[in-house]
Amino acid sequence: MELTRRDLLVLGSGALAAAGTGSLPAFATPTEDAIAALTGNAVPGEGVITLDAPEIAENGNTVPISVSAPGASLVALFADGNPVPDVAVIRFGPLNPTRTASTRIRLARTQNVIAVARMEDGSFQMARSAVKVTIGGCGG
Amino acid sequence: MAKGVKPRVKVPKSASPGETITIKTLIRHKMESGQRKDKQGNPIPRSIINRFVVDFNGQNVIDVAMQPAISTNPYFQFDAVVPEAGEFTFTWYDDDGSVYTKSRKIKVG
Numbered sequence: 001m002e003l004t005r006r007d008l009l010v011l012g013s014g015a016l017a018a019a020g021t022g023s024l025p026a027f028a029t030p031t032e033d034a035i036a037a038l039t040g041n042a043v044p045g046e047g048v049i050t051l052d053a054p055e056i057a058e059n060g061n062t063v064p065i066s067v068s069a070p071g072a073s074l075v076a077l078f079a080d081g082n083p084v085p086d087v088a089v090i091r092f093g094p095l096n097p098t099r100t101a102s103t104r105i106r107l108a109r110t111q112n113v114i115a116v117a118r119m120e121d122g123s124f125q126m127a128r129s130a131v132k133v134t135i136g137g138c139g140g
Numbered sequence: 141m142a143k144g145v146k147p148r149v150k151v152p153k154s155a156s157p158g159e160t161i162t163i164k165t166l167i168r169h170k171m172e173s174g175q176r177k178d179k180q181g182n183p184i185p186r187s188i189i190n191r192f193v194v195d196f197n198g199q200n201v202i203d204v205a206m207q208p209a210i211s212t213n214p215y216f217q218f219d220a221v222v223p224e225a226g227e228f229t230f231t232w233y234d235d236d237g238s239v240y241t242k243s244r245k246i247k248v249g
Contacts, residue, residue: 061211061212062211062212063211066217079209084207084208084209086209087207087209087210088205088210089205090202090203090205091200091204091205092201093194093195093199093200093202093203094199095196095201095220095221095223096201096218096219096220097221098219100219101202101204101218102217103210103211103217104211104214104215105210105211106208106211107209
């Protein structure tokens, strides 16, 4: 097959769009790799779980976050701008009715906090929240 | 054992059967991330609590695997349903092998 200039342009823009949404593992960042490893490359749905994080965090050393994932068996939290993107993996037991949890995390700089939940039926759901950090955590 | 580690938990004293209660936990711990350097520029080794488990009468409520991105003095708030009277056990696992536990009884009625 001969590639015309038009084909190349179409291909190029497609690849750019894929990199932008982060759905293609070939161009993945460490965070996307970690999410793909968890979901087995399935694309998580959105809208079912909620992730609460402040819009602006003055101190990146303690950023309060809260995740609510009704029907989830496991929630993994990631911070895509930290030196290590993994934050925590929360497994909910049978005595946990609401599947919500709050904690405090460190953020090195302004970035996205991402929650990926494995639901009880085996599907995956995701929520993300952008946090502006004025003073970063994790470092000296 | 890391110095000055002190777990604290907040559980209601009683609940009605099947009631959903909120539990707050905090453990005093430095959570040294392994990313920092000392004055000579040598990296300070990682020393964190890497796992936190809560059970009620042997049944699991929550099980958290933690990374260095969890803040100093790890805090967790979550819900639990109380089917009968019993005891919550809280267990924290330190990188250095120490295990910290705390338990709280709850009455039903």
